[in-house]
Amino acid sequence: xxxxxxxxxxxxxxxxxxxxxxxxxxxxxxxxxxxxxxxxxxxxxxxxxxxxxxxxxxxxxxxxxxxxxxxxxxxxxxxxxxxxxxxxxxxxxxxxxxxxxxxxxxxxxxxx
Amino acid sequence: xxxxxxxxxxxxxxxxxxxxxxxxxxxxxxxxxxxxxxxxxxxxxxxxxxxxxxxxxxxxxxxxxxxxxxxxxxxxxxxxxxxxxxxxxxxxxxxxxxxxxxxxxxxxxxxx
Numbered sequence: 001x002x003x004x005x006x007x008x009x010x011x012x013x014x015x016x017x018x019x020x021x022x023x024x025x026x027x028x029x030x031x032x033x034x035x036x037x038x039x040x041x042x043x044x045x046x047x048x049x050x051x052x053x054x055x056x057x058x059x060x061x062x063x064x065x066x067x068x069x070x071x072x073x074x075x076x077x078x079x080x081x082x083x084x085x086x087x088x089x090x091x092x093x094x095x096x097x098x099x100x101x102x103x104x105x106x107x108x109x110x111x112x
Numbered sequence: 113x114x115x116x117x118x119x120x121x122x123x124x125x126x127x128x129x130x131x132x133x134x135x136x137x138x139x140x141x142x143x144x145x146x147x148x149x150x151x152x153x154x155x156x157x158x159x160x161x162x163x164x165x166x167x168x169x170x171x172x173x174x175x176x177x178x179x180x181x182x183x184x185x186x187x188x189x190x191x192x193x194x195x196x197x198x199x200x201x202x203x204x205x206x207x208x209x210x211x212x213x214x215x216x217x218x219x220x221x222x223x224x
Contacts, residue, residue, distance in 0.1 A: 004155075033212070043201065043214035056210055090155055100146065101203075101212065103155035 002026065004104035006091050012110045018079040021107045025072050025093030031055075032074040033101070034066060037088040046089075049074055078109075086111045114139040114206045118215035125222055131189040133218045135202035140180045143205040147176050147187050150199045150217070159200075160187070192222045 005024040013019050025032050033048035033056075045058040049068035066076045072093075078085055088108050092101040115138045125131060135145070144163045148156040160169045160176040162185065168177040175188040185202055203214045 006155075035214075042216050043203075045211045045213070048211075058211065088153075092156075100158040100161045101156075102158060103148075105155045108153070 004091060004093050004102050006089075006104035006107050008107060009105065010108050010110075012112065013081050014112050015081055015083060017081050018077065019081060019109065021076045021078075021089055021091075021109075023074045023076070023091030023093075023104060025074070025091075026102055029093035029095055029102070030072055031094045031096070032068055032072065033092050033094075034074070034076050035090045035092065036060075037090060037106070038086075043090070046076070081111045083111050085109065114204060114209060114211075114213045116202060116204055116213050116215040118200075118202060118218050120218060121216065122219045123221070125192060125220075127193060127222055127224050129192050129222075131192055131220070133187040133189070133200050133202075133220070135185040135187070135215050137183050137185070137204045137213075139204070139206040139208060140183055141207045142180060143207055143210070145176075145178055145185050145202060145204045146212075147174075147185075148201045148203065150201060152199075156201065192220075194222050194224055197221050 007022045031050045034046040037043045048056045052068045063079045068074045088106045090106045092103045117136045119134045146161045147159040150156045162169050162178040173190040178185045199217045199219045201217045203212045
């Protein structure tokens with residue numbers, strides 16, 4: 001069974017640009033969540049989607065948005081990039097709240 | 113607001129030692145608590161998941177316990193090996209927010 005797949009693995013952008021990250025969950029997992037990891041703030045929850053609906057959201061500005069498609073694949077978009085958005089963005093999937101979270105390898109975003 | 117703390121922040125031990133990593137959380141109304149391992153620059157690997165109704169979970173050389181009344185979980189690693197070197201993170205999901213809140217992590221180094 002394939003794991004959680006995130007693309008691309010690395011991204012370099014400049015301030016003001018926008019970026020879209022992609023996540024394909026494990027087959028059969030309907031929940032996809034996104035996290036930002038930085039050395040200073042650690043791992044922080046961005047949002048979670050279940051069956052194409054956003055069911056929970058972290059404390060991030062509106063520049064961060066996401067969506068989930070009918071095949072459970074998810075995308076995360078960050079608009080008007082800032083230097084502080086440089087981070088490892090991790091996606092995770094699960095079957096339901098009682099089950100383990102499975103993470104992808106992440107997308108390392110560098111904003112110059 | 114749920115806060116999760118891990119002690120110690122870093123640990124360096126010789127091979128063969130038994131280890132205890134600590135995780136404290138402020139909101140005792142937790143749904144479950146999960147332990148993860150993260151290798152440098154990579155995603156997280158789920159190690160153990162403890163539901164709120166359970167007191168401990170075991171997998172191979174790993175044992176995790178949960179004490180909701182004191183707001184603590186411990187991860188016990190028996191007979192440590194150099195391959196155990198990684199950052200270990202705990203994360204709790206509370207009923208109040210349904211968000212997964214991560215601890216700051218313990219960076220473990222096991223030397224031969």
